[in-house]
Amino acid sequence: MLNVLFVASEAYPFAKSGGLGDVLGALPKSFPENVDARVIIPFYSTIPEKLRQEIKPLHHFQVWMSDTLHYCGLLTCQYEGVTFYFIDNEAFFKRPSLYGYYDDGERFCFFCRAVLDSLPLLDFKPDIIHCNDWQTAAIPYLLKHQYRMSFPKTKTVFTIHNIKYQGVYGFHDISHYLHLGFLPSDLEFYGKINLMKGALYASDLITTVSPTYAKELKDPYYGEALDGVIRQLDHQVVGIINGIDESVYDPHTDPALFVPYDLNIKKADNKKALQKYLGLPIRSDIPMVSMITRLVEQKGLDLVANVIHEILQQELQLIILGTGDFAYEELFRSVAYNYPNKMITIIDFDEALSRKIYAASDFFLMPSKFEPCGISQMIAMRYGAVPIVRETGGLKDTVSYFNENTKKGNGFSFATYNAHDMLFTIQHAVSFYHNFPILFKKLVNNAYTSHFDWKQSADIYLSYYNKLME
Ligand code: ADP
Numbered sequence: 001m002l003n004v005l006f007v008a009s010e011a012y013p014f015a016k017s018g019g020l021g022d023v024l025g026a027l028p029k030s031f032p033e034n035v036d037a038r039v040i041i042p043f044y045s046t047i048p049e050k051l052r053q054e055i056k057p058l059h060h061f062q063v064w065m066s067d068t069l070h071y072c073g074l075l076t077c078q079y080e081g082v083t084f085y086f087i088d089n090e091a092f093f094k095r096p097s098l099y100g101y102y103d104d105g106e107r108f109c110f111f112c113r114a115v116l117d118s119l120p121l122l123d124f125k126p127d128i129i130h131c132n133d134w135q136t137a138a139i140p141y142l143l144k145h146q147y148r149m150s151f152p153k154t155k156t157v158f159t160i161h162n163i164k165y166q167g168v169y170g171f172h173d174i175s176h177y178l179h180l181g182f183l184p185s186d187l188e189f190y191g192k193i194n195l196m197k198g199a200l201y202a203s204d205l206i207t208t209v210s211p212t213y214a215k216e217l218k219d220p221y222y223g224e225a226l227d228g229v230i231r232q233l234d235h236q237v238v239g240i241i242n243g244i245d246e247s248v249y250d251p252h253t254d255p256a257l258f259v260p261y262d263l264n265i266k267k268a269d270n271k272k273a274l275q276k277y278l279g280l281p282i283r284s285d286i287p288m289v290s291m292i293t294r295l296v297e298q299k300g301l302d303l304v305a306n307v308i309h310e311i312l313q314q315e316l317q318l319i320i321l322g323t324g325d326f327a328y329e330e331l332f333r334s335v336a337y338n339y340p341n342k343m344i345t346i347i348d349f350d351e352a353l354s355r356k357i358y359a360a361s362d363f364f365l366m367p368s369k370f371e372p373c374g375i376s377q378m379i380a381m382r383y384g385a386v387p388i389v390r391e392t393g394g395l396k397d398t399v400s401y402f403n404e405n406t407k408k409g410n411g412f413s414f415a416t417y418n419a420h421d422m423l424f425t426i427q428h429a430v431s432f433y434h435n436f437p438i439l440f441k442k443l444v445n446n447a448y449t450s451h452f453d454w455k456q457s458a459d460i461y462l463s464y465y466n467k468l469m470e
Contacts, residue, residue: 002465004031005126006039007115009108009135010098012248014047014084017098017349018294019242019375020133020161023209026245029082030454031462038124042111043075043086045094054079055086059121063114065106066176072114074121085122087114099135105169108195109177112138116147128465130157134167137199138178141187144202146179155468158203160196162372163217163224164298167195189225200229204468206237207461209373210394214239222370240461241397242373243454249355249382256352257359267359267384274360278344280317287433288317289426290361290385292354292376295324295332295347300367300390306419308335314430318343319357321350361385362444363429367414367422371395377411381447387411388429390422398452402443404436410447 010016012025028037043055055077062069073088087093092107101107116139119126131139140156170192171183178193186201187193200206208214214237216222217230230237251261258273259266268284275282289311293299304311305328312318312335320332320343329347336345346353358364364380366389373394377387381398389395391413402409412429414421433440 002035002128002462002469003124003126004028004035004037004128004130004465005119005124006037006130006132007112007136007139008039008041008132009111011039011041011084012245013079014051014086015041015044015098016351019209019373022244022375023161023242024132026243026248026454027458027461029080030243030458032458035462035465036124038083038085038126040085040087040115040118042093042107043073043088044098045090046096046098047086051077051079055084058085059118061117061121063110063117065110065113066179070110070114072117074118083124085118087111087118089114105167105174106177108135108167109138109174112136112142113177115139116142119151126154127469128155128157130159131199131203132159133161134165134196134199137167137195139199140202141195141198142178145184155204155465156202157205157207157465157468158199160206160208160217160372162298163196163208163222163226164370166197166224166226169193169195194226197226197229200226200233203236205464206230206233207464208237208239210241210397211239212396213370213372213393216370216393238464240457240464241394241452242375242378243452243457244375244378244382246382246451246453249379251359251383254355254359256355258356261359270356271360271362274319274356275317277356278319279340280344281341283317286315286317287362287430288319288360289363289365289388289430290319290357290380291322291365292357293320293322293324293366295322295328297325298369298371300369300417300422301328303367303417303419303422304365305331307423308332310423311426312339312342314427315434316342316430319346319361320344321346321348321354321357323347323349355383358383358385362433363388363426365426366390366395368392368395369417374398378450378452381410381450382452384444384448386429386443386447387413388422388425389413390417391415398450402446404439407439407442408446410443410450 010021075086187198332345336343364385371393399411
């Protein structure tokens with residue numbers, strides 16, 4: 001039996017702000033029976049009440065950080081066959097949001113120390129600690145440099161879900177939480193501490209979430225100033241594509257939908273019901289284009305903003321669901337106000353509404369500047385919405401341009417990060433919808449039957465874990 005402990009700052013359905021949560025909710029349960037994969041996350045006060053009732057206390061102990069002892073509760077529950085652990089401290093995790101606080105560095109240094117200090121209390125000895133993104137990046141560093149005596153054989157894997165967020169803090173802001181007397185070169189980043197850099201050097205294996213993103217990370221355009229480190233550690237970096245949990249995202253059974261459906265039968269009913277719900281004209285002959293996204297620069301929103309009026313000149317309906325940068329929230333809200341029959345903007349994070357939109361849409365727009373993997377385009381396809389994407393990262397690995405002759409391909413795409421290239425692709429998609437209904441049906445079917453099952457990716461992770469254990 002191989003024991004793997006996944007450490008992360010979110011895991012669906014307990015906590016989710018984006019694709020990271022989806023991954024941690026799905027990957028651990030996709031391994032074969034000879035892997036005992038467990039997950040540890042913070043015990044946020046935002047965990048839904050129904051799930052909280054299942055979570056039971058296991059231990060409590062004290063965590064040394066700097067010159068202070070902090071209370072730490074350790075809790076646990078079983079969910080869909082996976083053991084979850086939770087790190088509790090109300091001062092750090094009883095907050096309305098997961099992130100975005102002045103003391104995030106301290107909060108997640110505490111989490112990392114608490115995870116390492118909790119290990120001797122578990123009836124589970126991890127062979128591999130699999131860390132995810134900057135919030136967990138102190139673990140490989142601390143394990144290598146401060147906890148090695150306690151865990152001499154434990155291997156660490158670090159997955160980059162997004163290199164944009166690295167956990168960079170002034171030396172005097174967090175050095176005391178890491179118990180550093182000086183700034184070691186493995187952590188040093190332009191005079192500051194970079195937690196992700198420390199994890200890259202300390203981990204036994206580095207993975208990222210698509211093969212194309214693994215290549216892109218070596219390029220200064222994508223590497224966010226860590227491209228040199230990635231090039232140096234190239235032999236340890238692999239790209240493994242994410243999947244989606246096809247039991248969670250299942251149009252046949254999804255209780256959030258207006259009408260659960262099979263293949264394309266009744267997809268039209270969902271479109272009609274959503275148009276009614278949102279107050280749009282009820283028209284089955286007009287394509288519905290949607291975006292469900294964090295409203296941040298990464299997602300290509302400046303392209304959309306640039307040509308928004310040209311997009312809305314076409315015969316389509318545009319729905320944007322998202323939260324994020326205030327400037328984008330305001331812009332898309334005000335444009336929608338001026339096009340009440342064509343565009344709806346909903347500034348919210350709403351899981352149930354997102355599924356209604358995926359199910360109702362004909363197209364899903366995702367023109368990302370960079371996209372490590374992207375879960376949303378896969379969910380869209382699962383619900384029969386055709387993706388329109390920029391060819392980057394995981395979007396390039398999961399979406400292929402529909403070829404009218406061979407009838408192969410599951411979406412539309414463009415390569416250059418340019419507003420008019422995107423506009424042209426949207427125009428092509430919309431005219432394709434209007435002019436070639438039979439071919440469009442074939443395209444929808446191709447998208448709908450594209451499988452992004454986790455099993456295959458879990459097997460690839462397992463083969464790398466096995467190599468580490470040799
Ligand atoms: P990222 O992790 O960069 O945000 P992904 O495409 O990998 O992007 O994953 C985004 C996930 O978050 C998807 O499951 C998507 O449906 C969900 N999501 C994003 N914004 C919202 C929102 N406003 N409401 C509900 N779900 C959202």
